[in-house]
Amino acid sequence: MSDLGIWAVPLAILGGAIRVSTPFLFVSLGEVLTERSGRINLGLEGTLVFGAMSGYAIAFLTGSPWAGVLAAAAAGAFFGLIHGLICSLPRVNDIAIGIAMMILGMGLAFYFGKPFVQPVAPDLPAISFGWWSDLPQVRAALQVNVLFLIGGVAAFALWWMFRATRVGLIIRVVGDSTDAARAMGLRPALIRTLATAAGGAFAGVGGAYLSLYYPGSWNEGLSSGQGLMAVALVIFARWNPIACFGAALLFGGAGALGPALQSVGVSEGYYLYYAAPYVLTLGVLIATSSPRQAMTGAPGELSITK
Amino acid sequence: MTPELPEGAIGVETLHMTMRFGGFTALDDVSIRIAPGSFHALLGENGAGKSTLVKCMMGFYHATAGEMLVAGREARVPDPRAAHGLGLGMVYQHFTLVPSLTAAENLVISRPDAPRIIDWRAERAALDAFMARMPFQVPLDQPVRALAAGEKQKLEILKQLYLGRRFLILDEPTSVLTPSEADEVLGHVRALCEAGEITVLMITHKFREVTAFADEVSVLRRGRLVGAGRVADLSHSDMAAMMMGDAAIAEPAPRTGTAGGIVLSLSQARARDRSGLKDIAIDALQVRAGEIVGIAGISGNGQMELMEILTGQRPLESGAITVKGTPYTASRAEARERAVRYLPEEPLHNACAPRMSVAENIGFRSFDLNGSGTRFWLSGREMRKLAADLVASFKVKTASLDAPIAALSGGNVQRAVLARELTGDVDVLVISNPCFGLDVSAVSEIRARIMAARNAGAGVLLMSEDLDEILELSDRVLVMSEGRIVHETTAAASDPATLGRHMGGHA
Numbered sequence: 001m002s003d004l005g006i007w008a009v010p011l012a013i014l015g016g017a018i019r020v021s022t023p024f025l026f027v028s029l030g031e032v033l034t035e036r037s038g039r040i041n042l043g044l045e046g047t048l049v050f051g052a053m054s055g056y057a058i059a060f061l062t063g064s065p066w067a068g069v070l071a072a073a074a075a076g077a078f079f080g081l082i083h084g085l086i087c088s089l090p091r092v093n094d095i096a097i098g099i100a101m102m103i104l105g106m107g108l109a110f111y112f113g114k115p116f117v118q119p120v121a122p123d124l125p126a127i128s129f130g131w132w133s134d135l136p137q138v139r140a141a142l143q144v145n146v147l148f149l150i151g152g153v154a155a156f157a158l159w160w161m162f163r164a165t166r167v168g169l170i171i172r173v174v175g176d177s178t179d180a181a182r183a184m185g186l187r188p189a190l191i192r193t194l195a196t197a198a199g200g201a202f203a204g205v206g207g208a209y210l211s212l213y214y215p216g217s218w219n220e221g222l223s224s225g226q227g228l229m230a231v232a233l234v235i236f237a238r239w240n241p242i243a244c245f246g247a248a249l250l251f252g253g254a255g256a257l258g259p260a261l262q263s264v265g266v267s268e269g270y271y272l273y274y275a276a277p278y279v280l281t282l283g284v285l286i287a288t289s290s291p292r293q294a295m296t297g298a299p300g301e302l303s304i305t306k
Numbered sequence: 307m308t309p310e311l312p313e314g315a316i317g318v319e320t321l322h323m324t325m326r327f328g329g330f331t332a333l334d335d336v337s338i339r340i341a342p343g344s345f346h347a348l349l350g351e352n353g354a355g356k357s358t359l360v361k362c363m364m365g366f367y368h369a370t371a372g373e374m375l376v377a378g379r380e381a382r383v384p385d386p387r388a389a390h391g392l393g394l395g396m397v398y399q400h401f402t403l404v405p406s407l408t409a410a411e412n413l414v415i416s417r418p419d420a421p422r423i424i425d426w427r428a429e430r431a432a433l434d435a436f437m438a439r440m441p442f443q444v445p446l447d448q449p450v451r452a453l454a455a456g457e458k459q460k461l462e463i464l465k466q467l468y469l470g471r472r473f474l475i476l477d478e479p480t481s482v483l484t485p486s487e488a489d490e491v492l493g494h495v496r497a498l499c500e501a502g503e504i505t506v507l508m509i510t511h512k513f514r515e516v517t518a519f520a521d522e523v524s525v526l527r528r529g530r531l532v533g534a535g536r537v538a539d540l541s542h543s544d545m546a547a548m549m550m551g552d553a554a555i556a557e558p559a560p561r562t563g564t565a566g567g568i569v570l571s572l573s574q575a576r577a578r579d580r581s582g583l584k585d586i587a588i589d590a591l592q593v594r595a596g597e598i599v600g601i602a603g604i605s606g607n608g609q610m611e612l613m614e615i616l617t618g619q620r621p622l623e624s625g626a627i628t629v630k631g632t633p634y635t636a637s638r639a640e641a642r643e644r645a646v647r648y649l650p651e652e653p654l655h656n657a658c659a660p661r662m663s664v665a666e667n668i669g670f671r672s673f674d675l676n677g678s679g680t681r682f683w684l685s686g687r688e689m690r691k692l693a694a695d696l697v698a699s700f701k702v703k704t705a706s707l708d709a710p711i712a713a714l715s716g717g718n719v720q721r722a723v724l725a726r727e728l729t730g731d732v733d734v735l736v737i738s739n740p741c742f743g744l745d746v747s748a749v750s751e752i753r754a755r756i757m758a759a760r761n762a763g764a765g766v767l768l769m770s771e772d773l774d775e776i777l778e779l780s781d782r783v784l785v786m787s788e789g790r791i792v793h794e795t796t797a798a799a800s801d802p803a804t805l806g807r808h809m810g811g812h813a
Contacts, residue, residue, distance in 0.1 A: 164424045169407070169415040176406045183402040184416060185387055300405060 008137060009260050015141025016256020017249045018148055019214045023206040025151040025248035027230035029158060030202030032241050035234060037195035038175035038301030039087060042098030044203040045227025046105020047079045051207025053113035056218040060121035069208045076204020077197045079105055084193030094303055116218050124213045147209050158241035171195055175299035203227060229281050236284045238297040254280045315505040316377040316393055316472045317342035323372035325358050332358040334529040345499045345506045347520035349549050351745045355529040356509045360475045364396050365389045395471030397462045399478045405451040409444055409461055413468050436468060442494045455605045456487035463495065476508040480515060486806040492519045511746055513542045525549055559757035566595035569765035570734045575625035579611050579789060586611045586789040593765040600780030601769045604809050608789035609769045613738045617648055629734060647727040651739035654719045660712035664704050665693035667711045668726050700725035717748035724752060728759055735759055738769040753779060773802060785809055
């Protein structure tokens with residue numbers, strides 16, 4: 001192993017950012033889609049965990065990791081659909097339902113996932129972008145999973161959809177003004193339900209990445225709150241899918257800070273470094289808030305910004 | 307767009323239109339003929355059936371009896387979509403544009419045949435070609451949120467034309483506009499009528515606009531058509547008589563007494579505006595006891611922020627507010643001690659807890675007072691007694707004192723808040739758009755109360771987008787534009803044209 005000295009740290013952070021950011025990216029893209037339609041789904045943490053379990057289980061049973069990803073997306077869409085349908089009832093608060101769905105999703109995942117803690121499912125493939133280098137650290141850092149690339153493409157696709165497709169504009173109309181949507185003859189509850197289901201599918205895929213690539217196994221401590229932090233990340237990204245991509249990388253990099261420092265022998269305050277993403281979440285929310293100014297870019301019908 | 311429609315304006319006629327809701331007859335045998343290319347005004351008090359009539363025409367309601375002819379043929383309108391298919395369109399009192407979308411996005415997505423994938427280059431070319439044929443323009447690339455009220459209203463009308471509508475119903479289109487904006491928008495609409503492009507039915511209760519722009523007028527009272535005719539043949543008092551029936555309108559209250567010492571002053575006040583991009587800068591503003599200072603201006607020029615500064619909702623970056631010579635930070639204790647009272651615009655949202663009861667809302671100023679001290683345990687009996695007295699003396703119409711205040715009509719919410727704010731000593735009264743959306747009798751009553759407070763020695767700061775209201779009530783008139791006070795005059799020496807120029811920032 002060649003010695004990179006202090007350069008090993010940024011390299012490890014870069015590699016970590018690419019590895020750790022994927023679940024953030026998928027969950028936050030799903031949340032952007034849901035929130036742009038005027039609903040907030042806090043249940044994505046539960047969807048993420050359930051997606052991780054179902055993806056792992058199906059990958060193990062079929063032997064194909066991609067079947068696992070599809071199963072996770074379907075499970076996520078189902079959770080989103082339930083959330084969307086319940087929230088379409090009168091006088092139902094989407095935040096309360098989201099918290100209930102989060103706990104339900106985790107509970108169901110632990111219940112059904114017990115038999116799959118021991119077996120080993122096939123991993124998702126990764127592409128090596130570090131072939132040009134002799135350094136093993138560079139090769140390790142540039143080992144990029146296919147889902148990360150798909151997530152990146154999806155971020156740009158969502159951005160384009162919100163700008164230049166009928167369905168994207170309709171989601172924005174519904175998210176910004178229920179009255180205007182009704183006057184146009186749209187059905188806001190239906191559109192929000194579908195957007196929540198699609199958002200759930202994204203979160204399910206994020207879960208499949210956790211169990212099928214990194215860390216790459218199913219257990220009950222798999223998620224460390226990525227699903228919840230993604231909600232904060234969406235606000236930080238101002239409901240812009242491309243900004244979500246950047247924010248997910250930033251949060252992923254913060255999450256990789258602890259292991260990166262450990263790899264060069266800094267082990268003091270180990271657990272403190274692991275708290276970096278959470279500290280970053282708090283810091284970002286405080287830094288981007290303003291008591292004097294309405295949040296720009298927030299969908300008008302969102303219950304937290306109304 | 308709908309190519310099978312005939313080019314140009316179409317006429318619409320209702321025949322014996324009747325609408326009952328249970329035992330209540332909202333519309334009783336109304337027959338109105340609106341000729342193609344005419345500008346027809348529909349006058350009436352709140353609750354006279356104007357909205358019911360147009361909602362029947364647009365297919366929101368299904369009339370109990372009667373029918374409608376569109377372009378001379380009998381038309382069935384089961385829902386708004388069918389009305390749109392016939393070329394009928396409506397501009398609502400409240401904007402139906404989507405605030406975060408740009409004007410161009412709003413226009414394209416409102417089309418029923420909006421393409422799945424929008425080719426913005428082609429759409430922009432089509433929009434530019436469309437705009438080039440229109441008598442007025444609106445910036446297409448800004449989010450609608452950033453447009454002024456007048457521009458939004460113009461965009462609403464443009465949207466109807468863009469959608470190929472040939473018969474437009476305008477529901478109080480000028481209630482959110484300044485007189486000069488209103489004249490501009492209605493002038494353009496009138497020109498489109500004269501050109502034979504569209505027919506217009508405008509709901510209003512402003513006689514001035516009827517006289518200036520409409521060809522014909524129909525007047526509704528309690529669901530019946532009580533008068534109709536050519537505008538040229540009718541005077542304001544004829545129309546008022548038809549509209550009001552025998553009900554008496556409160557006369558403008560007389561003005562008595564002279565101004566005393568300065569009770570409220572702002573000096574060198576600086577604050578950020580709502581968008582955070584511009585500054586509000588009030589160098590000097592003084593209100594004396596026993597005078598009404600009116601602040602005129604087009605909405606969005608800092609009046610809302612000024613109100614928030616005075617109510618303590620918006621922090622000052624520098625400068626100071628003084629009330630009766632000492633600094634004032636708008637805390638509840640200070641407001642109580644110096645008798646500062648507020649009547650913000652949209653009082654249901656800015657001065658009430660909508661789901662709390664009428665009695666509780668009326669008690670907000672006094673619930674924790676016990677004589678001159680404060681109390682820990684509330685007295686429900688005293689709160690109810692106070693509320694009952696005020697509801698009676700301010701003629702608030704409510705089913706019960708325990709009804710949520712949100713269930714009251716706009717005029718009654720305004721009366722309830724005014725009752726609360728005008729009870730006890732009032733030395734400073736800060737008011738914003740007190741008569742927004744109220745009908746004629748409620749308006750005259752509320753203005754009379756404001757004048758009475760002034761005559762009793764209160765210093766009143768009145769912000770209003772209704773220039774007529776400013777001119778009727780004020781002793782001194784200031785004009786606000788771009789967050790600054792740009793003009794000051796006495797009410798006696800002011801003339802609407804000069805004020806309008808300052809409001810528009812062209813002076």
